[in-house]
Amino acid sequence: MKTGVLMIAHGSRLQEANNHAVAIGRMVQEKYGVEPLVVSFMELAKPSMAEGLAQLVAAGVNDVKVIPLFLYNGVHIQKDIPEELEELQKSYPNIQITVGRPLGADERIAQLIFERIQEVS
Template sequence: MNIPSLLVAHGSRDPRPQQRLNQLAKSLEERSSCSLVGTATLELAALPLHQQIQAFAQFSLSAGYSQVQILPLFLSSGVHVNIDLPQEVAIAQEQLGTNIQLKLLPYLGSQLNRLVPLITTKMATVETKHWILVAHGSRHLGGNLPLEQLATQIQAIPAYWSVTSSLETQIQRLISSGVNHIGIINYFMFSGGITDAMGSAQPKAITQSIQQFSLEFPTINFHVISPLDMNDHLVDLIEDLLN
């Protein structure tokens, strides 16, 4: 009997990440190797995460299962992965009792050997030697180390949306050194408010930053690689992790 799986993402006010998350769960459920696949978010949900976990676990229990595995769809090892998620799972387990067991899997971003080919395949479509890997970033001790390791493997320089070494800083450094073709890799699970905010009420996102640089430096060519989003290769990777 296959193990029910709960995909946990960060959560967003932008509706697109939740739509992609639901599509991902549906694609996995349609494959014969997966059974029940649910979704939950750490933030911006109607219920706290531990209650979302409980609801999915109780549904799984009623369907005859005795275990649920939880896959964090996070790409960096920050506070959410190291503190928030384990705490929420522990609360849910305590309230569920011993009738069903929760198993927290390693976060998606820890699978660098599987993620690198997904990224380099996209990079191969662009002719440039100068790449910036832009990610959310973390203030948690050691949280950005996997991102820096990934950047090294794909021969890119890291930049962060929420901490120092910002995208703007790294772009300025490359331009100052005479580079006129710059590739930008959006290292996020899904397109959303950070990558390309929609509406004037949204804060400036990555796309808006690049558009501003394009206006300031019209001779510089920027090539933007989209987030992981939904594709067969990502579904294959997650299916393997769940099995």
């Protein structure tokens, strides 16, 4: 099996915000050698989840690891993303799709928040 990663961000009308999600994906690629990796968006930006998945499949991926770029286990994580992936799975019955957890309550995020507090102190 060839594994690829589909990172899913919310999406924004502001391209600058979307660029941050793409930059995170690029960091993961460069620092950890994760390839292929596509950053996609739920709404308001391209590529969509469907387009991102299609890019991975076109690259020969048949094992997709979906990583949500969301902090919490809210409606998008519990309902919207699984429902859309279930629909997409119908178009790609031979592709294995596994969804990871959102970023969540993590000590590394707490550390980053503390660093941001220090920056403005």
